[in-house]
Amino acid sequence: MEEFFRFLGNYFWLWFVFGGAIVGGVRGIQSWSARAAKRRHKRRLEIIRAKAEAKALAAAALPAGVEEADKRTRADRLQRLMDAHDDVTRRWLEYELDVAKLIAFPTMSDGREALTAAFLRAKKVADGLRPASPDARIDAEELAEYRDAVHDYEVAFDVAEQDARRVRDSGFTEAERKRLERARQLLQVAVDRSATAAERQVAYRRVRDELDGLIAVSDEAIEVLEQKVAAPLEQRRPPEPT
Incomplete structure (x- = not known):
């Protein structure tokens, strides 16, 4: 270590000769790194743009009949889901609007009951995800989410109804x-x-x-x-x- 400092003391004048070159080299490396990062970012954007264009071209290349059939299939599936949704709501309203049924199965109107509360939460989720119509423009992910919500709604109602018929007024x-x-x-x-x-x-x-x-x-x-x-x-x- 002493020899290193002795060298620096004897040849400190080298800094004045090569110092500018060293600083310039460091700045050059930084500039090159920044340009490389910009080039990578630009390539990513180009890839994203190319994928989007390829997807659009693929959709445009579909025969009109195939595209229409796909829309019709999705609309049919959505209609069946909405019909199932409506059926559960109708069954619930048979309790909600019929005082005789409420007297016979009182837990169906009691939101403090765990199973009834779970059904009402499932109803809220399904109602919130329900599209405006079978022809609504929704993607596959949204369709799957609504399908799962309707299924949960059906199951939660069935469980709450079975329990209400079992316990009746025993509580x-x-x-x-x-x-x-x-x-x-x-x-x-x-x-x-x-x-x-x-x-x-x-x-x-x-x-x-x-x-x-x-x-x-x-x-x-x-x-x-x-x-x-x-x-x-x-x-x-x-x-x-x-």
């Missing part, structure tokens, strides 16, 4: 089960065509009282029930004079 106390039974009996009177208007209205109000705080009844279900209670009254009204 309620004895007093609560008696209230549900009274509500069921009163509901039969409320929609009975042979009952008087007063009897139906009293029964309807008592149904509401018995269910209050026991099961969640949607506004839509109440509206459907009110229509059932009122329908016989409308039919028994005498015709208005002409």
Whole structure:
């Protein structure tokens, strides 16, 4: 090490001779590296552009009939998925809008139940991924995602329904089960065509009282029930004079 420093002391003047060349060499290397990086970036862009052009040319080269058939096949698959989606929703609404079914299978309206909550989450996902129409322009990945969501929706509903039919009102106390039974009996009177208007209205109000705080009844279900209670009254009204 001492010999190295002694050499530097004796020949320090070499820096003035070759220092510029050394600095220039370093800068040249840096400049070359930057140009090489730009060339690599440019080549990547060219490859990406070439792939996109090849894909477009391949699509354009398809016969019109083949391309149309592919669109039609995808639309048919999407239509079947949407039909399956609608079928599960229809089955759910049979509970959601029918007070008699809600009384018989109360857990189907209780979002606190784990299986019911899982079904409602699956419904939200499927509804969010549902295309506007079978002819919507979606790619294969989006189609697969919607397909999986509809499948999860179907399975979650089946599991929740089977459990609701199994447990029925077993999760309620004895007093609560008696209230549900009274509500069921009163509901039969409320929609009975042979009952008087007063009897139906009293029964309807008592149904509401018995269910209050026991099961969640949607506004839509109440509206459907009110229509059932009122329908016989409308039919028994005498015709208005002409």
